[in-house]
Amino acid sequence: MTTLLQLEKVTVKFGGLVALHEIDLTLNQGEVLALIGPNGAGKTTLFNLLTGIYRPTTGSIYYKGEVINKLQPFERVKKGIARTFQNTRLIQGMTVLENVLIAHRQCNTEGLLSSIFLTKKGRDRREAATQECIGILALVGLEHKVDELAGGLPYGEQRLLEIARALVSKCEVLLLDEPAAGMNAIEKKQLVEKIRHLSKEFGIEIILIEHDMGLIMDISDKIVVLDHGIKIAEGTPAEIQQNPQVISAYLGGEDDLFEWE
Ligand SMILES: Nc1ncnc2c1ncn2[C@@H]1O[C@H](COP(=O)(O)OP(=O)(O)O)[C@@H](O)[C@H]1O
Ligand SMILES: [Mg+2]
Structure with a gap:
């Protein structure tokens, strides 16, 4: 072990x-x-x-x-090493996918500049990030809710979304x-x-x-x-x-x- x-x-x-x-x-x-x-x-x-x-x-x-x-x-x-908080820190007015994408960008700093997305390389990178985030949402069972607003999810699913946000930071300890x-x-x-x-x-x-x-x-x-x-x-x-x-x-x-x- x-x-x-x-x-x-x-x-x-x-x-x-x-x-x-x-x-x-x-x-x-x-x-x-x-x-x-x-x-x-x-x-x-x-x-x-x-x-x-x-x-x-x-x-x-x-x-x-x-x-x-x-x-x-x-x-x-x-x-x-990633954590979730006792009170959820989701952005209520953004979609499920956007909440995870933001966490993804925060820990992939080379992709931070939005101007990068104007280039082909930037678009490819964004597409790869989106696919990765959808994959992580599938791990917690929220893949069918990617386009819903975070604030509209039942409480239990908001907690799962928080876990997904922690997972995109590639945590090994949660x-x-x-x-x-x-x-x-x-x-x-x-x-x-x-x-x-x-x-x-x-x-x-x-x-x-x-x-x-x-x-x-x-x-x-x-x-x-x-x-x-x-x-x-x-x-x-x-x-x-x-x-x-x-x-x-x-x-x-x-x-x-x-x-x-
Ligand atoms: N920043 C701090 N400054 C002073 N005392 C603290 C601080 N954080 C926690 N404590 C004290 O340390 C002890 C343990 O607190 P805590 O870890 O919050 O316990 P628990 O989470 O198990 O309820 C308590 O006596 C608390 O008052
Ligand atoms: Mg405590």
Whole structure:
């Protein structure tokens, strides 16, 4: 198995507050990892650390064997680490295809100048980009909606469109921040199938923060449980469900971790 991403004793401090404490983590190609834990556990901090918004106070982040601690967010996107946001950032008044084409242009800077499109070479390049984007939309199951306005799509499909936008950046690691938020049961089921498909068929590694425990148990190869910045458990869904430390960390909490359908 190829290891893509690795954290070695990563600590993040904000002043005196330790948001993450000596976190070790190894992720392999094609794995789906879920991050869970109560509010304030450090989940969002870990995402921000991976995308380069925060840097480790101590410890190292490796991507394909290279230390990426100091890389800027855009440099990490270029290397293949992409994320979606909790609130969608689609351009509502543009079509599905246009939304993906824009993301494509942003990461293919040589094709940026619109004047280039006046030349034959430019037109060919645009046609190739369009075909590539339609192919990616097909991966998430939106190929029949290319000409519809993004703002008119049901919520679940808007989330899929966001994933398509991340995929055109040729990501190898996809970070999903609550991808199922606001979805109904059918949309959630479809999302689980699409995410599984992407990870297994294309070897994309997916890390998600999600509160829907049923979905997490369905989708994840591995679950990491954070509590007050400490990794209290790591394992398969079956292992996590039986982990006494995890159960006690959640017992009596407002949202009972293991109360799902
Ligand atoms: N930029 C920041 N400055 C100061 N403290 C922060 C910052 N970001 C997060 N924290 C603190 O770090 C801890 C972990 O927060 P966070 O990663 O948002 O947790 P979670 O996403 O699991 O709810 C919390 O105590 C939070 O208040
Ligand atoms: Mg958070």
